Amino acid sequence: xxxxxxxxxxxxxxxxxxxxxxxxxxxFQDAIESLNLSIELIPINHGKExxxxxxxxxxxxxxxxxxxxNMPYLSGLDCLPILRKMEALKTIPIAIYSTSSSxxxxxxxxxxxANIYINKPHDFSKxxxxxxxxxxxxxxxxxxxxxxxxxxxxx
Amino acid sequence: xMLLFNHSKIVKKVLQKEFKRxxxxxxxxxxxxxxxxxxxxxxxxKILKKRLAEYGIQVVEDPKEKLVAKIKEVIxxxxxxxxxxPTTKNSVLLSEKLGYSYGYLSTIFSESTLISIENYxxxxxxxxxxxxxxxxxxxxxxxxxxxxxxxxxxxxxxFKKKTGLTxxxxxxxxxxxxxxxx
Numbered sequence: 001x002x003x004x005x006x007x008x009x010x011x012x013x014x015x016x017x018x019x020x021x022x023x024x025x026x027x028f029q030d031a032i033e034s035l036n037l038s039i040e041l042i043p044i045n046h047g048k049e050x051x052x053x054x055x056x057x058x059x060x061x062x063x064x065x066x067x068x069x070n071m072p073y074l075s076g077l078d079c080l081p082i083l084r085k086m087e088a089l090k091t092i093p094i095a096i097y098s099t100s101s102s103x104x105x106x107x108x109x110x111x112x113x114a115n116i117y118i119n120k121p122h123d124f125s126k127x128x129x130x131x132x133x134x135x136x137x138x139x140x141x142x143x144x145x146x147x148x149x150x151x152x153x154x155x
Numbered sequence: 156x157m158l159l160f161n162h163s164k165i166v167k168k169v170l171q172k173e174f175k176r177x178x179x180x181x182x183x184x185x186x187x188x189x190x191x192x193x194x195x196x197x198x199x200x201k202i203l204k205k206r207l208a209e210y211g212i213q214v215v216e217d218p219k220e221k222l223v224a225k226i227k228e229v230i231x232x233x234x235x236x237x238x239x240x241p242t243t244k245n246s247v248l249l250s251e252k253l254g255y256s257y258g259y260l261s262t263i264f265s266e267s268t269l270i271s272i273e274n275y276x277x278x279x280x281x282x283x284x285x286x287x288x289x290x291x292x293x294x295x296x297x298x299x300x301x302x303x304x305x306x307x308x309x310x311x312x313x314f315k316k317k318t319g320l321t322x323x324x325x326x327x328x329x330x331x332x333x334x335x336x337x
Contacts, residue, residue: 084336107324111331117319136269140278143268144227145162150285152328154319 012040013135014060018050018079019043019068019097024120028066028097031128037135047074051082054089061088064138067114069098069105077108084113091148093138110152117154130155166212173206187228223267225253226260230272234279234302245276281317284310288326295322 017028025043032039042062044050050067051074053059065083069076076096083089095116096109106117116134121127133155141151170189174181177199180192191200204214215224229252233245246257249272253260261272268275280302287298296307304310314322 107328107331110328111335113332113336137278139269140275144275144279145231146278146282147286150282150289150329152318152320152325 012038013064014040014042014062015064015066016042016044016050016053016062017066017097018045018047018071018076019066020046020071021068024068027124027127028131031124031131034128035132035135037132039135046071047076047079050074050079054083054086062092063142064134065089065092065094066097066118067094069096069100069109077105077112080109080112080114093141093148093151095134106154110154115148115151115153119155169207169210169212173203176206177203179203185228187224219263220267222253222255222260222263226264226272227275229253230276230279234276234283245272277313277317281314284314284322285325288322289329 015032017025019025019028029041029043032041042053042060044053050065067076067079076098080094083094093115094113095118096106096114097118097120098105098109099120100106101119109117118130118134121130134153137153140146141148166187167183170181174191177195179195179199181189182192183189195203207214215221226249229249230245233248243251249260250257264272264275270278283302284298287293287301288295293301295310299307299310302310304313311322314320314325318325320328
């Protein structure tokens with residue numbers, strides 16, 4: 001059993017954030033840093049770049065992917081089926097991280113294979129709480145006998 | 156194709172096969188604890204660990220992690236015992252079964268898993284609720300009864316709190332997802 005990301009002696013949990021909004025990228029990075037968990041953030045600017053990232057087998061596979069819905073070139077919804085078809089990503093949790101609070105976007109994301117739907121909060125302390133919760137739950141799926149296929153959550 | 160399987164049976168078979176392959180005799184202590192008989196050489200144990208890892212079976216050596224694994228096992232048995240859920244309080248049961256104070260167990264547990272024992276038990280129950288929701292032969296009333304919820308409302312509330320979805324939303328999303336991926 002691996003140790004939790006709070007113990008620095010262990011390799012950090014690798015997190016990808018695919019988001020074209022630079023402010024959101026910075027906010028997310030700040031939130032992660034303030035959480036005191038051992039997390040390595042890999043920033044990616046849009047959907048196409050995300051797919052290209054996984055086309056290169058040298059790039060490390062993350063432990064979780066956060067994915068914005070509204071992105072140029074390839075939207076989050078368009079990315080989902082492509083990512084889910086990749087063998088290496090079959091059991092990697094994908095969290096949608098979007099400003100959209102529409103129920104349709106939430107349902108469509110989860111149907112297309114996302115595990116978590118996060119409505120981007122406006123408040124920094126809320127963002128911290130949400131990321132913490134997601135990392136805690138994700139940790140259970142990584143380290144207990146929880147079935148990743150049934151992992152669905154909306155925050 | 157819908158598959159129903161028994162985890163412990165599969166694990167047992169895998170262990171028998173892999174230990175035999177390396178000619179290491181072993182005896183089962185409990186469903187997730189085994190003891191190699193004699194003193195198998197380090198080289199063999201290394202190969203064994205590597206092979207078991209391919210099945211997603213990890214050998215736990217750190218004493219604290221061992222205790223956490225045992226806590227999880229007891230919780231698994233508690234949640235999956237279905238109709239005869241123990242009436243004793245979870246904390247008392249864990250403490251009795253493992254021989255440590257509940258305070259000690261919960262500290263060790265949350266250090267390792269990031270969540271409390273109480274929260275873990277709830278998540279574990281929700282996992283089982285999800286399985287029942289995906290099967291069509293168990294009603295939600297029956298599920299609530301099997302898992303010791305005081306009412307269907309209580310189950311639905313806890314489900315919504317932990318997943319953000321109502322049980323019927325979950326059912327609808329999962330069946331559409333399965334249809335989309337077939």
